[in-house]
Amino acid sequence: MERFFNTAGPNRADKEYTIDPLKRFDLDDILSLIDRSKYFVLHAPRQTGKTSCLLALRDYLNAKDDYIAVYANVEGGQAARNNVLSAISTVCGTIAEKCSLILGTNQPKEIRKEVENLDANEMLTTYLRSLSRALPKPLVLFIDEIDSLVGDSLVSVLRQLRAGYDDRPGAFPQSIILCGVRDVRDYRIVLSNQDIVTGGSAFNIKAESLRLGNFSKEEIHELYMQHTGETGQVFDEACFPMIWEATEGQPWLVNALGNEVTWKMKENRDRSVRIIPEMIYRAQEQIIYRRDTHIDILIDKLREERVRRVIEPMLSGEGEIDDRTIPSDDLQYVIDMGLVTMERGKPRRIANGIYKEIIPRELTWADQSSLTQEPQWYENADGSINMEKLLLDFQQFFRENADLWIGRFDYAEAGPQLLLQCFLQRIVNGGGYIDREYGLGRKRTDLLIRKPLTDHYGGPVQRVVLELKILRRGLEATIADGLRQTAEYMDIAGAVNEGHLIIFDRSQTKTWEERIWHRPYDIEGRAIMVWGM
Numbered sequence: 001m002e003r004f005f006n007t008a009g010p011n012r013a014d015k016e017y018t019i020d021p022l023k024r025f026d027l028d029d030i031l032s033l034i035d036r037s038k039y040f041v042l043h044a045p046r047q048t049g050k051t052s053c054l055l056a057l058r059d060y061l062n063a064k065d066d067y068i069a070v071y072a073n074v075e076g077g078q079a080a081r082n083n084v085l086s087a088i089s090t091v092c093g094t095i096a097e098k099c100s101l102i103l104g105t106n107q108p109k110e111i112r113k114e115v116e117n118l119d120a121n122e123m124l125t126t127y128l129r130s131l132s133r134a135l136p137k138p139l140v141l142f143i144d145e146i147d148s149l150v151g152d153s154l155v156s157v158l159r160q161l162r163a164g165y166d167d168r169p170g171a172f173p174q175s176i177i178l179c180g181v182r183d184v185r186d187y188r189i190v191l192s193n194q195d196i197v198t199g200g201s202a203f204n205i206k207a208e209s210l211r212l213g214n215f216s217k218e219e220i221h222e223l224y225m226q227h228t229g230e231t232g233q234v235f236d237e238a239c240f241p242m243i244w245e246a247t248e249g250q251p252w253l254v255n256a257l258g259n260e261v262t263w264k265m266k267e268n269r270d271r272s273v274r275i276i277p278e279m280i281y282r283a284q285e286q287i288i289y290r291r292d293t294h295i296d297i298l299i300d301k302l303r304e305e306r307v308r309r310v311i312e313p314m315l316s317g318e319g320e321i322d323d324r325t326i327p328s329d330d331l332q333y334v335i336d337m338g339l340v341t342m343e344r345g346k347p348r349r350i351a352n353g354i355y356k357e358i359i360p361r362e363l364t365w366a367d368q369s370s371l372t373q374e375p376q377w378y379e380n381a382d383g384s385i386n387m388e389k390l391l392l393d394f395q396q397f398f399r400e401n402a403d404l405w406i407g408r409f410d411y412a413e414a415g416p417q418l419l420l421q422c423f424l425q426r427i428v429n430g431g432g433y434i435d436r437e438y439g440l441g442r443k444r445t446d447l448l449i450r451k452p453l454t455d456h457y458g459g460p461v462q463r464v465v466l467e468l469k470i471l472r473r474g475l476e477a478t479i480a481d482g483l484r485q486t487a488e489y490m491d492i493a494g495a496v497n498e499g500h501l502i503i504f505d506r507s508q509t510k511t512w513e514e515r516i517w518h519r520p521y522d523i524e525g526r527a528i529m530v531w532g533m
Helices: 028-037 050-064 073-080 084-103 107-114 120-133 153-162 217-231 241-248 251-264 277-290 294-304 305-316 326-336 352-364 366-371 387-408 412-428 473-495
Strands: 039-043 068-073 139-144 175-180 188-190 196-198 206-211 433-437 445-452 461-470 499-504 517-523 524-533
Touching: 028 050, 028 206, 039 050, 039 241, 039 326, 050 068, 050 139, 050 175, 068 084, 073 084, 084 107, 084 139, 084 433, 107 120, 120 139, 120 277, 139 188, 153 188, 196 433, 217 251, 241 251, 241 277, 241 352, 251 277, 251 294, 251 499, 277 294, 294 305, 294 352, 305 352, 305 412, 352 366, 352 433, 352 499, 352 517, 387 412, 387 499, 387 517, 387 524, 412 433, 412 445, 412 461, 412 499, 473 499, 473 517, 473 524
Parallel strands: 039 175, 039 206, 068 139, 139 175, 461 499, 499 524
Antiparallel strands: 188 196, 433 445, 445 461, 517 524
């Protein structure tokens, strides 16, 4: 039976294509930390492979026979909220159950019963002391989903682990790995009395914080080649740069694209069908449109105010690289989620191509359905989009609706850009794609529309560049900068003669007659239409 690309739960190497989990982090460093009785953190965004890595490490350690390694997912304690007794009881019960499975005896469960009547704030410490003394080898404990616990319950767990630290390894775990989305130092825990405790103060025994990274380009290729090796189905090499751009190695996205293009697209279950780039584009669109769980979680986060504070300036191109108006905790939170990435000395950016697509679509999802425009209204005889007709209609739509629509967007500062993207998305859904590029401090948003003109891969493709800017200074200076930027992007994108510069004038003192205009320019031999709105 052939294996598949995994999009749900920990990987099982016998059933799903797998990158060796033990190669996804520095195993020697982790083993050294464990041997030196250190407590440390492993964190990464959701559905990155943390659990698969912890389970593989557990099995590796148990096979070596130096330790008893136990994995416990404490997410069940989340429902307890600030009920410390309920949460701690759940955590102890989960550890006892998992340890009993590893040992093949009920001893850990029996020890659990001995502490069940203790005060909640000493129950976990006492249980781990008793369990560690009873085991024939030092205990290595992996606590997964630690940040699913909240408030008083989370603080109690962290403090009880800290309380027994000095008794390791004879009377407390040799090593404990806390695993979650965020580094424990970044927790700001609100207690039931509204006091705030930081994770760093509640768990100041942490030796290291390790972050699990995304797949590399080589690992993506290796994963997909496992499918080719087992089924004979070939991926065109031109697919791999597209997969990288769409996912930048985010493991769930990498697997979801593979699953979509080799299984969900039923015609491709015929393993003689060669996977070509156009299929990757289609697979990406279907994943976004279907809003699977991973995408749905991301969408839900966009509604949070601290996420909006980070993302909104990026969508509009406003702000600076070192924007100090955004709290550092907000920025770290969005980075830890995997929504945004930062490289030293560079502006923060949306983490991958799929997320770039999801964000504006979700922020305008309900509004797209209320538009009456249809793709065929703007289709030329050769199947291309009549961009002049489309943008003339958008100008009128913007004039009539901008104040009402932008006012109801959650991300109002990026409203004009989002409204145009909403309008464009409605049109290109008839058979095209929009590539989007955002960035801080560039004072613009870059869009590239690609419209295949035939059903045949490799056939002619219409490419249209749109440069979106907000008028912040003199009009002529803005046009001059925008024309240069549009021409550069046209050259990069291969859009020979279809460039449009859209300038949104948000001044409340000008009439619509003054703000709505368009005129052609020629720069470096490229025809560019400039639109005022």
